[in-house]
Amino acid sequence: MAISTVHDREADAVYVTLAHGAPVRTVEFDPGTVxxxxxxxxxxxIEILRPCREWPLAAISERFALxxxxxxxxxxxADGFRRPFHVSDAFRSIDMSRLVQAPC
Known part of the structure; x- marks a missing residue:
């Protein structure tokens, strides 16, 4: 299975699906990562609240031997959520209000 993501902008959360299956328990890595x-x-x-912050990938990788x-x-x-959104001058006419990311 390919890894997929769902980003809920209203909740400022992202869910990354790693594999098919039914969850039977949740492991918390920090207050915003389960x-x-x-x-x-x-x-x-993996659920990440405030995905523009640093993700505890080393701890998750070590715990589950990813x-x-x-x-x-x-x-x-994770890098995609942390990078600021840049637009070249050639695209200034785009309605930017539809492209703004939530602040960290």
């Missing part, structure tokens, strides 16, 4: 785990103890999803490709993908997703 990992849903299946019956076998495998991570199936492979390098998964860690790289998660790091890329």
């Amino acid at each position: 990992v849903d785990v299946d019956a076998a103890g495998n991570p199936i999803g 492979n390098a490709a998964t860690v790289d993908t998660l790091a890329s997703i």
Whole structure:
């Protein structure tokens, strides 16, 4: 399964689905990061509140022995939320109110 994300802008949260399955418990890494785990103890999803902040990827990777490709993908997703939105002068005519990200 490919990793997928759902971003809830109103809640300022992102959910990253790692695998199919039903969560049987949740592991909290910090007050804004939880990992849903299946019956076998495998991570199936990660919820991040305020996704523009630093994600505890090292701790999650260590706890669940995530492979390098998964860690790289998660790091890329996290970086996408931390980078400020830049627009070149050529695109100033776009309605920017529809593109603004929530502040950290």
